[in-house]
Amino acid sequence: MNIETMETHSFDVLVLGSGGAGLRAAVEAASGGGLSVGLIGKSLLGKAHTVMAEGGAAASIGNVDAPDSWQTHFYDTMKSGHYINNFRTVEVFAKEAPARVLELEQWGAVFDRTPEGLIMQRAFGGHSFRRLAHIGDRTGMELLRTLQYRAISLNIEIFQEVTITRLLMDKDRIAGAFGYYREDGHFVMFKAKALVLATGGWGKVYKVTSNSWESTGDGAAMAYRLGGELQDMEMVQFHPTGMVWPPGVAGLLVTEGVRGEGGILYNSEKERFMLRYDPERQELSTRDVVARSIFREVQEGRGTPHGGAWLDISQKGADFIKQKLPGMYEQLLTLGDIDITKSPFEVAPTCHYTMGGVKAHAETCATNIPGLFAAGEVACGLHGANRLGGNSLADILVFGRRAGIAARDFAGSRKGDVVISEREIEEEAERVLKPFTRPDGENPYTIHQELQEAMSTHVGIVRDQKLLEDGLEKILKLQERAKNMGAQGGRTYNPGWHAVFDVENMLLLSELIIRGALERKESRGGHWRTDYPEELEEMGKWNFVHEISPDGDRIKQVPVPIMPPALQEICSRPVAPGKEPSKNLDQRKGASS
Amino acid sequence: MSEQYVLSIFRGDQNGGEEQEYQVPAIPGMVVLDAVHYVQAHDAPDLGVRWNCKAAHCGSCSAEINGMPKLMCKTRLDEYQGQVVHIQPMRTFPIVKDLVADVSWNYEVAKKIATFTPVNAAPFRMQQWDVDRVQEFHHCIECFLCQDVCHVLRDHDAKDQYFGPRFMVKMAEFEMHPVDGADRIPQLKNEGGIGMCNVTKCCTEVCPQHIHITDNAIIPLKERVADRYYDPIRNLIRRLTKKEESSSSTVPSKA
């Protein structure tokens, strides 16, 4: 491999990931002017997993429920995260989300409207007010498309279908990335003064998942290998309502919007079981609670024929459903043969989001590696132990922008040339081509399948010591086998070859998920251990931070940042700010009006 | 599970290729993409196919199934019971490999479109009934099936003369936005080549999002182009009123 002839690009700011967070970061970095900005995506532009976000973007604009405020949003987010979130991240987030949503409108997103002609907001699980700015049930797509067209109108060089296999360092600072074009397999090297990771989550490690093939956690894994700190890895969100039947579509997401618009959950005995688990919020409880409730109902023999719960929105009438949830109507009709305007349908939890990730600074999104910033699902700090629906879309806007600004500033102040070790590149190129020397090696698809089985069995919704230990053993064995993964055929658009690197990353992160889960000896949010069923105050004081070391993963206990008194006061209130009895609004009643 | 489907998938690249047959066991509710994945995992790991969400939200898995442009993730295999399922890449675009087509031309076109230019700052006041029309266009998932089926691009390869249905929809989305102030009519007529469309409506037929591409986007835009360029009486009126207004503004504003 001759490094001189290798395609090389140099940027001031390089963004990895062309989803919502990446695009928002690139747009921000480029709109300052003067700096060169590159954007790399593993898929085509506009296809990123952001399109699967359906319900809306949470922002306390207060168009529908005027008493809503950033304080309430802060209160809800901290409560839902079970207080292991970084309070400062949440504060920044809650304060800035409304401006970010309005900005999208300025760029051409057309949200649903209130009767006053303003942005419409809908109710969602765990939100005290109707807060989710939405466009039917395809908000993520609208957001992504808007940012996509914004990005191409700016001076951003966009690389589509490029896989990055390694981040590059210049001594202790970030220096760029190395990878290949998926289309023909030729190598490409990027030099960068600052790099934004916006590579999303790793939900693809589970078998039943709403995530697409891209969600393999490349960014987190690559940052970890360089010494980046990953936090709260045990926190994985299972969305309560994924499709169950037919098997071909198992795991496919049914938006929380269905419940937000008035959908009701029943068990096989036609009982509205959420009244038992969360009498106050019922179906609109947080996702961890609803997912666990469905799981319990099934375990106790009250599940539907295919092991789920019934979700029914038919009482709202066909016109309403087709207007507010057109995508869901069509999805269930074409793929599930069910007309949701007429009958209930089966749902069961599906892996949806990874709350953990690269530890990022609350204001700048900076990681512990100088020059490396993280935003979106790959970053950690905002969601704590459980993410609120709608917070992820607002997250990518708020922190995508902040990461863009910070990267821009960092690149602007960085002196001297970026130097990259030639030997490192040569080694990496050799490593990347290695699978072709083993055409009869392990099939990456098989390894992936076994990994998904293991993760779903051992670190799913329900966990305990024995399960986790057995799971870890399986993963470690798979990691050994994975060293022998092979690829057939050539370098031109060869998914078998691409899968090798995806699987490597997923195996690494799976190990961290299990190690984190073993460490957290309590139940909190998305992490439910039957051997430690209670939420423990002592455990709530810590985040677990993973760091690579010569003898494998090292876990540090890092104290959860302590809130200043003013924020503590908000969190300690018995009811959410603005929901005090005098002006108490019946949320469900309001939602169905 | 004894029932099997027979898939005949195009294998090859720009140097040519041919269809190869694969057997796939039937699973209830299976879509074509599931079957292709099965083939990938068991028989041909290097089978090139583009996909992402598998839920008809991203528009990556466009292909031609038994000759019709379709999304593989949204096409049920049981539609083809008793038939061999032929799967080929989109024909309008150059092939990369197997089922993957090089759709980069579309991204080049996207860059040429004058972007959304609001006349005032958000928050906008717009009624739902006023934005219904543009919201339909926002359903587009950029699968490029309409570009694939459009005979102007498919049979006449007039990619230098016509932006294609997808970008007519995109321009309609911007142009009909209640707060947009840019003027795309000259671009539509000239560079965009809206006159190349002869309203044969195949784009509408294949649209997986059921956007009324022809009736709601292209024809209304054609009418607006006609308003500007092909309407002698309106032209005359415009010329007369313009003289009275003197030469205050040179930038054409929207009607």
Add this chain to the structure above:
Amino acid sequence: MAQASQPSMNRPIKPSGKLPYWVEPAFTIVAFGGFIIYSLWEVLFHNTGTYHNYVSPFFSPGVAGWFGFHVLTALYVVWVPFIFRFSCYYYRKEYYRAFSFHPFGCAVAEPKSHRNRSYKGEWKINNLHRYTWFLAVIVLIFLWKDVVEAFIFPNGFGVGIGSLILLINAILLTGYTFSCHAFRNMIGGRKDCFSCTAHGQSQKTTSYKLWHRISEANVFHGTWAWASLFSVWIADLYVRLLIMGVIHDVRLF
């Protein structure tokens, strides 16, 4: 484009559950062809379309009579609906598919002969559809006058099969004319914002309501187009057969 490197161009199996792709253009060829031959026969070989109180839509309004012409009298009127329909967005789809194979069906390869001729897009003259719409409305007014007269028999008000046929014909033609794309543009389609003149009001404006109605009808423009084509055909044939004495009108009351 590397067309040669693409998969073979042969037409695979038809999509299941639907009619074969050639059915629609074939129907168009037969229906259009039939109608045009019939129209030629009607226009070239007949000089009157009046039977008592019934007037054939081919001969109304009696423009020829106004100028004192007595040959090819239908010709002075039929050009109006002809150019209206020829430039109609719906009919363009039908005739471009059926008669010029641009394309014959969706994803169906165009004939080899097209490869040597360059395709220049649609005929620009069709942009004048909006003017033909006004002409069509004028003709339509006369047709409604004919409908009224068709209910007035020498002995006063009455209803015959002929009156009903003319009434239905006028209704279908009205539906076709007022679901027109060009009309939809004129009535409000060219506006970007209906509510902008009435900020903050959730009340739908009249212009919006009108445009919305027309848009709803426009969805069925193709249906209106075929239905009204056949109703004109039937109405004219009915009157023609009455004049020829082949059939007798039935008075219902």
